[in-house]
Amino acid sequence: MTPQRMAIMDYLDGNTQHPSAAEVYEAVLRKFPTMSFATVYNTLRILKERGLLAELSLDPAKKRFDANPAPHHHLICVNCRKILDVMRPFDLSLPQDDRHRFRILGNHVDFYGICPRCASPEPAAKPGKGR
Amino acid sequence: MTPQRMAIMDYLDGNTQHPSAAEVYEAVLRKFPTMSFATVYNTLRILKERGLLAELSLDPAKKRFDANPAPHHHLICVNCRKILDVMRPFDLSLPQDDRHRFRILGNHVDFYGICPRCASPEPAAKPGKGR
DNA sequence: CTGGCTGCAAATCTTTTGCATCCTG
DNA sequence: CAGGATGCAAAAGATTTGCAGCCAG
Numbered sequence: 011m012t013p014q015r016m017a018i019m020d021y022l023d024g025n026t027q028h029p030s031a032a033e034v035y036e037a038v039l040r041k042f043p044t045m046s047f048a049t050v051y052n053t054l055r056i057l058k059e060r061g062l063l064a065e066l067s068l069d070p071a072k073k074r075f076d077a078n079p080a081p082h083h084h085l086i087c088v089n090c091r092k093i094l095d096v097m098r099p100f101d102l103s104l105p106q107d108d109r110h111r112f113r114i115l116g117n118h119v120d121f122y123g124i125c126p127r128c129a130s131p132e133p134a135a136k137p138g139k140g141r
Numbered sequence: 142m143t144p145q146r147m148a149i150m151d152y153l154d155g156n157t158q159h160p161s162a163a164e165v166y167e168a169v170l171r172k173f174p175t176m177s178f179a180t181v182y183n184t185l186r187i188l189k190e191r192g193l194l195a196e197l198s199l200d201p202a203k204k205r206f207d208a209n210p211a212p213h214h215h216l217i218c219v220n221c222r223k224i225l226d227v228m229r230p231f232d233l234s235l236p237q238d239d240r241h242r243f244r245i246l247g248n249h250v251d252f253y254g255i256c257p258r259c260a261s262p263e264p265a266a267k268p269g270k271g272r
Numbered sequence: 273c274t275g276g277c278t279g280c281a282a283a284t285c286t287t288t289t290g291c292a293t294c295c296t297g
Numbered sequence: 298c299a300g301g302a303t304g305c306a307a308a309a310g311a312t313t314t315g316c317a318g319c320c321a322g
């Protein structure tokens with residue numbers, strides 16, 4: 011655990027914004043002006059491999075990172091791509107017929123919709139590119 | 142509907158492989174050797190905008206495309222990234238408390254696990270890069 | 273000294289864009 | 298001829314890799 015890694019974990023810990031690697035980089039840069047992209051990416055990969063954070067595939071444009079260790083689901087605005095956590099558990103056992111002989115490890119639910127800001131007559135946020 | 146677009150739809154229609162844009166390109170290239178990346182990407186975007194196909198965020202490394210119009214879920218091998226369809230519906234109404242005043246449009250469940258091939262002692266597939 | 277980590281640059285991969293051309297009506 | 302589609306090349310954005318230098322054990 012180097013100072014850089016701690017800074018990255020500090021930034022992600024308790025952060026519910028699901029930041030992208032670029033956002034992590036910008037944030038940590040304030041503390042470590044010499045921090046490089048490569049270190050951020052390498053560190054995020056290593057932390058992910060060690061199970062300290064999760065990489066989310068919710069945004070096709072880029073990876074987003076989540077340091078919340080509790081299993082949870084997500085609510086995504088299809089317009090501005092804002093992502094909120096849904097901590098409520100769901101009972102989602104996959105029936106044998108649908109398992110295709112996979113060993114099931116877990117599941118994840120995405121709810122998608124329009125957030126209040128984007129639903130308002132004068133949308134506050136531009137649409138994300140949503141790649 | 143141009144011949145190129147029909148070729149792309151033909152390739153995707155009934156295809157349960159959830160191919161990436163590059164895979165679509167390679168496949169359609171056999172029929173249209175002059176087909177360019179740009180046309181594939183532009184066409185995929187247009188078909189998506191018209192609701193003829195869905196763009197999946199299941200693979201952080203790249204977009205995957207699915208022409209199956211029925212709402213359904215996915216079962217993903219975390220090792221080789223193989224993706225299977227789960228046509229069974231789930232009752233997943235999000236309680237008011239968790240809606241954060243979003244207008245909910247839908248949901249999608251990913252089940253993840255290890256497929257039989259990757260679980261076998263001599264794994265047949267290399268791990269995907271999983272970006 | 274050795275191994276791991278950092279920082280920089282270059283490379284890679286995926287996707288998008290600009291633009292000239294072509295086809296269709 | 299006007300609009301839309303294609304093909305090519307270049308650009309853009311995200312991520313990875315190669316490599317030299319640095320630091321700690």
